[in-house]
Amino acid sequence: MEYIYAALLLHKAGKEVKEENVKAVLTAAGIAVDDARVKAMVAALEGINIEDAISKAAAAPVAVAAAAPAAAAAAAPAAAVEPTKEEKKEEEESGMAGLGALFG
Numbered sequence: 001m002e003y004i005y006a007a008l009l010l011h012k013a014g015k016e017v018k019e020e021n022v023k024a025v026l027t028a029a030g031i032a033v034d035d036a037r038v039k040a041m042v043a044a045l046e047g048i049n050i051e052d053a054i055s056k057a058a059a060a061p062v063a064v065a066a067a068a069p070a071a072a073a074a075a076a077p078a079a080a081v082e083p084t085k086e087e088k089k090e091e092e093e094s095g096m097a098g099l100g101a102l103f104g
Helices: 002-012 019-028 035-045 050-075 085-103
Strands: none
Touching: 002 019, 002 035, 002 050, 019 035
């Protein structure tokens, strides 16, 4: 994931996403660089319009989020049951469980 972050940082800074630049960003962040992974990522990004990819990725969750309430309303039973405090706590904790992946 840090390789993608390095590429996005370079793109945002207006720098070319090439092997030397990605290695420099990762090294500056104190990350051990795997040359094969850098080379593979740079090759995969060749010919990709990063701005276009970001805008498409940002628009996709909005469309999904807009459809979710309608689907939930259709699936809801006629008599709604209020969840207990314990169920609410478990739901909140399970929702935060995946957040650790964001930080490596």
